[in-house]
Amino acid sequence: MTQHSLTHQHPAEAGARPGGAARPAHGDLAVVTHGLTKTFGKGEAARTVVSGLDLAVPRGAVYGFLGPNGSGKSTTMKMLLGLLAPTRGDVALLGQPLTRATRAALMARTGSMIEQPPGYGHLTGAENMRVVARMLSLSQAQVDRALALVRLSEHKDRLVRTYSLGMKQRLGIAMALAREPELLVLDEPTNGLDPAGIEEVRHLLVSLAGEGVTVMISSHLLDEIDRTASVLGVLAAGRLVFQGTRAALMERSVPDLRVVTPDVAALSPEEAGRLLAGLVAAPGVARRSADGLVVPGLAADGVAELVRRLVAHGVSVHEVRRESQSLEDVFMALTGGAGGL
Template sequence: MISVIETHDLCKSYNGRIVVEHLNLSVPQGCVYGFLGPNGAGKSTSMKILLGLVHPTSGSVKLLGQTMNEENRIALLRKTGSLIESPSGYLHLTARENLKIIADLKDIDHKDIDRVLEIVHLTADANRKVGQYSLGMKQRLGIAMALLGNPRLLILDEPTNGLDPAGIQEMRGLIASMPESTGATVLISSHLLGEMEQMVTQLGILDHGKMIFEGSLQELRKHSRGGIQIRVLDVKKGIDILNRQGILTQPMTHHLDILQLPSISDEKLAELVRTLSENNVGVVGLTSETKSLEEIFLSLTQNGREVA
């Protein structure tokens, strides 16, 4: 699989404080990649390094198959669009006038302006002054600026920040369609997993500058199992047997015949059920709780542990 972004042991520190630590990021071509982490995890710094706005302390960056250096940085960034933090623009000018300024700076034909306005659904408002725009419209204008020149890669830093629910929903649909509608691979950062799962196909989770998970949305869901509830006919004997197996358990408060078990693998669960049956403890019910994606995210970031 071709990667449009690859970092190798990327590190950044300020005055001895580590912000990004040995980051190995791989973004496949043609996907929407969610770069997740709590506030202060190092996401924005990492994205600024990718764009050459911040120099890493050590490590390397490859964009579009080429190692970034001072000689090719400008050429690579011409193939990359970005929206970092709040979109900038001249409020007293129209959206079209703002886009013309950006097009001139990038040496891009003005004919491309109509294309990007249509993609972000601003054609009807192109001649309105940006000062009259809602925050959501300004964010869409920022993405239109990033799309000028038909870049192969888009880097978007928390583009849904501050939007109302309708604006967030609109932005989700816009970003999710980018690979198909523009051909661009998208790297998008956020600290809200529930919001990202409706846009992305691949994920990387950063915490305290370290990558603690990277993979598909489906792979992340493998970590969604929570506790297990098992209903038995002989509670006292069941507790004794499970304790001997190293599983601490206790009856649920309002259902004394149901034992609450921690999260365990399918193999371990099958072994425990078999052991209970062999010792004449009837198992008459089994329920596995499922964590939400937000709970998985919190579990990973709070524990600070890596997962496969």
């Protein structure tokens, strides 16, 4: 999907502002990529792990970057931050192309945490923050604000090696936040957190987005970010298989159809196969349930035809209804249920 259709289809949720159409095309997008591709290795050993990504992250959004383990999330984020050179394609951040010449200035406006939370175990939280502050010329006020935002102020004088994983993640977020970035790129910041920790990070990200910070956050677990994110990008094996709002993702799905009939036991698998022939990709995907038949992936005209065939076959149809489908089901179908989902 191009950045244009994203903002045009979902102006409210995608964060487009009135008059946005009159701006330069990239004005309302904090991250834009075209054909972003990364191949590791050469010759026989070459493996393309990120392939032709066209990302569009609206300004002020919480963008959930989802995909199973190994789908290429970290590799993509490293390219967005200039930590890894793309094999092909380009990146623009905050309306400017990311190049060697612009990287330092763009990174001063971007906070990030990639893979493991940073921080020296033999230093306290406050000492770690001082290292970052010196590197980025931050004020004590900025450091204190960041520690308060992640609720680490009272633990700042403890050695980081005594921190829980959640506290280490929060310190990493504080380091990313202290420079008061316009763009925050966080790679699996909820990884390994308990539900309370996840909730806290969620809350923090939503309030940052409320202040206008664009947050891009990755996860291999949909439910860790689905309620937080206003826009989702779903990666499967290095390809972007979906980008848009949560609602648009739900629309993508065709929920299973449940046919309630007392006659299902009398239907042989061959008969059931004949009844479904040409309606679904593979009749084998239908399954019997205690009270009838469950058929996935059947569109409206397929439903009408199936009912006609059932009636013609003498099957008494008591009820035909759509099963509700969770976002998780849609996500699983999109990503093929691979990896750690």
